[in-house]
Amino acid sequence: MIVSRGLAVLGSVALASLVLVGCGTRLNRAPVENRGTSAAQGVQPGSITAPEVKLLPGAENAGKPGYYTVKPGDTLIRIGLETGQSWKDVARWNNLENANLIEIGQVLRVMAPTPIVAVAAPDARGVVTRPVTTTVVAPAAPSAAKAVVVPVIASPAPAASSGEDDMAFIWPSSGTLLAGFDEARNKGYDIAGKAGDPVLAAADGRVVYAGAGLRGYGNLIILKHNNTFLTAYAHNQSLLVKEDQAVRRGQKIAEMGSTDADRVKLHFEIRRQGKPVDPVRYLPLR
Structure with a gap:
């Protein structure tokens, strides 16, 4: 009778020890690492991320003179009509391989790019023979190793009035x-x-x-x-x-x-x- 009671007590102590060990194991378990896409991109599981914003071609030029932002219903032909340009020129200025593929919000150049004008260099007789690029040498600072060459682009001379507003139009039809x-x-x-x-x-x-x-x-x-x-x-x-x-x-x-x-x-x-x-x-x- 005493032996049986002693065995029962030992069994209870052993069982309690196992329960404590098991509890300790659960409390000290290492955290789970998510190796999926979110973890790889530094996004915590369950967090909400903003959708990726797509920047359309020419977006940096929106609102600038000489540029046009595509609206719903626009075609390159309509844009040419609305801006006074040939649709083919607009396609060429914007390197459009397919003129039918333009997107709402896309910003297109609708004025011809301004060419860079070089300064003409006269020879000993004062005759202009070839264009050159004029440069100015800035004074060197005391610690500078060499002079800094600053390129200068000549400004084009003001264009004379072409009288383009003095158009002599005729009626395109004799109808009423x-x-x-x-x-x-x-x-x-x-x-x-x-x-x-x-x-x-x-x-x-x-x-x-x-x-x-x-x-x-x-x-x-x-x-x-x-x-x-x-x-x-x-x-x-x-x-x-x-x-x-x-x-x-x-x-x-x-x-x-x-x-x-x-x-x-x-x-x-x-x-x-x-x-x-x-x-x-x-x-x-x-």
Whole structure:
């Protein structure tokens, strides 16, 4: 009886020891290391990270003169029309391999890059023979080992007035006026006519667009006359000129039609530096 009671006491002591050992093991267990993606990137498990921000091409130029931020619904053709440029030039200035791939928020250069002008060096007779880069040697500080050469880029001489605002436009069609200029609702003139009536170039220029890629304009021709003015001719039945072709004032460039319109008519716009202006300021009275 005494032996049995002694064994029971020893068993209880042994069991208690095991429980204490087990508890000690759990309290001192090493922390679990997460070797997954979050741990590898220094992100604690369960934390919330901000989504990665994608910087679009040209974002550093947003808001600067000569740059344009792409808006919903924009195409390169529309951007060219709105900025007074050829869409091909815009594509080239921005190194766009595919002109159809532009993104909302992307910032595009819409003015030609300014060339660096070198200073011309005259020879002994005072005749300019070759361009050189002028440099100025700054005085050396007492501890400097050698002089510092500072390059100087010559500023171009002020350009003489080209009289680009003195354009002699003519009416592109002899039809009656259906709707006049309204900056909010009608960015040019709507001129009546019959299908096939001639559409004439309003001034000498170069074709910078000929096609139907601009919604609301149908078969469209855009002429660039100089660095200031564009004209647009919309809703044509057929186009008779191609892009990059030079045209003369009064030349037949299209035939009137009703593409993307509710009736046969010519929609005609004059744009000054990309902004629509009232044609009455430039067309002769009739």
